Amino acid sequence: MTRARMRGDDLARPYHGIRVVPSDSTDPLARIRSYLPHLSGEQFFSHTSAALIHNMPLPLRLAQDPRVHVSTHIASSRHAGRGVVGHQVQRDRVRVVVVTGMQVTSPVDTWCQLSTMLSLDALIEAGDALVRRKRPLATMDELRAGVLRYTGQRGAKKLREAFESVRPRTDSAKETATRLVIVRAGLPEPEVNGEIFDRLGRKIATGDLVFRKYKVLVEYDGEQHRTDEEQYHWDVDRLDAIMEAGWRVIRINKSHLRMSPSPALRKITTALAAAGWSP
Numbered sequence: 001m002t003r004a005r006m007r008g009d010d011l012a013r014p015y016h017g018i019r020v021v022p023s024d025s026t027d028p029l030a031r032i033r034s035y036l037p038h039l040s041g042e043q044f045f046s047h048t049s050a051a052l053i054h055n056m057p058l059p060l061r062l063a064q065d066p067r068v069h070v071s072t073h074i075a076s077s078r079h080a081g082r083g084v085v086g087h088q089v090q091r092d093r094v095r096v097v098v099v100t101g102m103q104v105t106s107p108v109d110t111w112c113q114l115s116t117m118l119s120l121d122a123l124i125e126a127g128d129a130l131v132r133r134k135r136p137l138a139t140m141d142e143l144r145a146g147v148l149r150y151t152g153q154r155g156a157k158k159l160r161e162a163f164e165s166v167r168p169r170t171d172s173a174k175e176t177a178t179r180l181v182i183v184r185a186g187l188p189e190p191e192v193n194g195e196i197f198d199r200l201g202r203k204i205a206t207g208d209l210v211f212r213k214y215k216v217l218v219e220y221d222g223e224q225h226r227t228d229e230e231q232y233h234w235d236v237d238r239l240d241a242i243m244e245a246g247w248r249v250i251r252i253n254k255s256h257l258r259m260s261p262s263p264a265l266r267k268i269t270t271a272l273a274a275a276g277w278s279p
Contacts (some may be wrong), residue, residue, distance in 0.1 A: 001019075001195070002256070004129045006019055007070050012061055014031055014034050014035070014083055015034065015035055015038060015068075015082070015083055015084065016067070016068070016081060016082065017037075017038075018034050018035070018037060018038070020034045027052065027132070028063060028064070029052055031066060031068060031070070032045060032049050032052065032068055032101070032102070035068045035070070035084070035102075038079070038104065039103065041252055042072050042073065042074050043070050043071070043079060043103070043150050044071055044072070044093055044096045044102045044103035044104055045068070045069065045070060045071075045073045045102060045103065045105070045106045046069050046070065046071035046087055046089070046094075046104070046113055047069035047071075047085070047087065047105075047113050047114065048062045048063075048065060048069055048102045048114070048117065049068050049069040049104075049109070049119065050110040050113070051114060051126070052070075052102070053099050053102060054099065054107050054110060054137060055171040056107070056110065056111070056114075056126050056130070057122075057125050057129050058118075058126070059118070059119075059122055062117065062118075063254055066083060067083055067084065067085050068083060068084055068085070069085045069087065069188070070084060070085070070086055070087070070231065071086075071087040071088070071089045071094070071105065072086075072087070072089070073088070073089060073090070073091040073094075074086055074088075075088050083123070085140075086212070093109070093149055093150065093153070094106075094109045094113075095108075095109055099240070106144060107130050107137040108130065108137050108138050108142050108145075108146040109146060110126070111123075111126055111127055111130060111138075111143070111146065112146050112147070112149070112153075112155075112159055114126055115150070115155030115158050115159040115162070116154050116155040120158055120162055121156060121159060121180060122175065123159070123162040124162045124165045124166055124176060124180065124195070125173040125176045125177065127163065127166035127174065128142060128166055128167060128168075128170040128175075128176045129170070130143065131143065131166065131167075131168040131169075131170075132169070132170050132171065133168070133169040133170065133171055133193050134138070134171070136168070139158045139168075140154070141166055143163060143166060144157050144163065147159050147160055147163050154262050164206050165180065165183075167179070168192070168193045169192045169193045170192055170193065171193060171208070174220050174222060174254065174257075175192070175193075175208055175209065175220050177251065177257055178208075178209060178218065178257065178264075179192065179209060181257060181265065182209070182218070182260065182262075182265070182268065182270045185247065185262075185265050185269075185275050186279060187265070187268060187269065187272065188211060188214075188272070188277065189215075190209035190210055190211050190218060191209070191211075191212055192208075192209065192210075193206050193207070193208060193210075194206070194207055194210035194212060194271070195207075196210065196217070197245070198241070198243065198244075198245045199245060199246075200227040204242060204245060204277040205238050205241065205242050207219065207242070208220050211272060211275075211277075213275075213277075214271070214272050214276065215246055215248065215275060216247070216248045216250065216251045216271045216272055216275060216277035216278055217242060217248070217250070218250050218251075218252065218264075219239070219249060219250070219251045219252070219266060220251075220253070221235075221251055221252070221253045224252075233261060239251075244266065248271045248274075248275070249270055250264065250267050250271060252264040254263065
């Protein structure tokens with residue numbers, strides 16, 4: 001490309017010496033990929049940049065942060081500059097993997113690094129996402145090993161506290177948020193994505209948050225449950241079968257999580273008490 005073309009108004013300049021088309025400059029992953037020509041063999045993406053590559057949930061303010069995080073084991077290779085946050089990390093504490101051609105900290109090490117950037121609840125949501133029900137990126141044993149490896153680092157205390165609340169088999173960050181609201185209200189901890197069977201022992205559903213002892217099910221309704229007609233009809237049939245098996249079903253959405261006091265908590269408490277639970 002000529003110098004004149006490189007100065008064209010139709011190109012964005014995310015980093016020194018790099019040009020991209022503007023439609024790509026607003027995509028977080030495109031911003032990360034556009035930095036690849038600057039990346040040496042001793043450098044790799046980390047922190048929130050790694051979280052985006054691994055498709056881990058992040059608060060909106062961090063997901064939309066235009067800066068790229070680059071780490072290295074060698075002090076002389078540490079990058080800095082406009083739009084770049086450079087880090088030096090100890091070689092024995094961080095494992096590097098390759099995802100879609102990009103060198104990046106492993107999912108577990110990325111989660112550990114996020115302990116200095118996320119709130120406790122956001123860190124729990126990210127941990128749940130790693131040990132999720134479908135296509136998990138880690139196991140509970142791997143998370144535990146990561147927490148131990150991170151001992152003595154900044155954020156280690158929050159990381160240990162988050163690990164105690166991480167549960168496998170979740171499907172979404174909203175399920176995690178709902179579970180935390182329930183537990184912190186002093187209610188029993190529900191089983192995450194538990195299987196539900198009819199009176200003949202046949203599986204009829206997988207429930208979001210299951211109070212098996214009391215036959216109470218809490219279902220979180222995301223946007224797809226309202227906007228996808230096929231999903232909506234499938235939900236109706238599935239919930240009918242669950243109720244026919246003698247379960248009390250409580251459906252909540254994001255508005256219920258924002259209300260204080262929460263009408264969802266009142267419904268759950270009433271249903272559990274009717275089934276024999278007492279505080």
